[in-house]
Amino acid sequence: MSKLRSVLVGTALAGALAAGIAAAPAQAATASTAGTASVAQAQYTKHWFSGSSSFGRGESRGDRSEYRGYWYYSNGRYYFDIEARDHDRDRQNTYVDFSWHDNNGWHNRRFFTGGRSEWKFSYSRNSGFDGFRTRIGEGNSRDFDWGNYYRHSF
Secondary structure (H helix, E strand, C coil): CHHHHHHHHHHHHHHHHHHHHHHHHHHHHHHHHHHHHHHHHCCCCCEEEEEECCCCCCCCHHHCEEEEEEEEEECCEEEEEEEEEECCCCCCEEEEEEEEEECCEEEEEEEEECCEEEEEEEEEHHHCCCEEEEEEEEECCCCCCCCCCEEEEC
């Protein structure tokens, strides 16, 4: 009986040891992945900005269009993500003007949507990119009920 008990204890000990050895690489991989993910996430910080359109005659503040976006800097580029929403569904477009400054002066991009849209783009710091401004408007004529500019310089 003593030999049988020793064999069973030895088998259980060997099994536990094997399970521990098998689990060690998995735990190390999990720790390594978590460490890599936190390093990748820590490489940049999101900087948020937002704004809303003005409102025309007969509209309430709740009928404004709005945008929200963020930018971050990584590997020599500035990355932007902007989302715009038109709340009143009045068949007027919502416009987001994105102006940026670089070595060649000011430039403008206009995005538009009839409801909700998102735009992602980037600029290289090598071109002298050193600032931007955004604003949002809503309308279907030359009077777009423009909101105030959001400005940022680097």
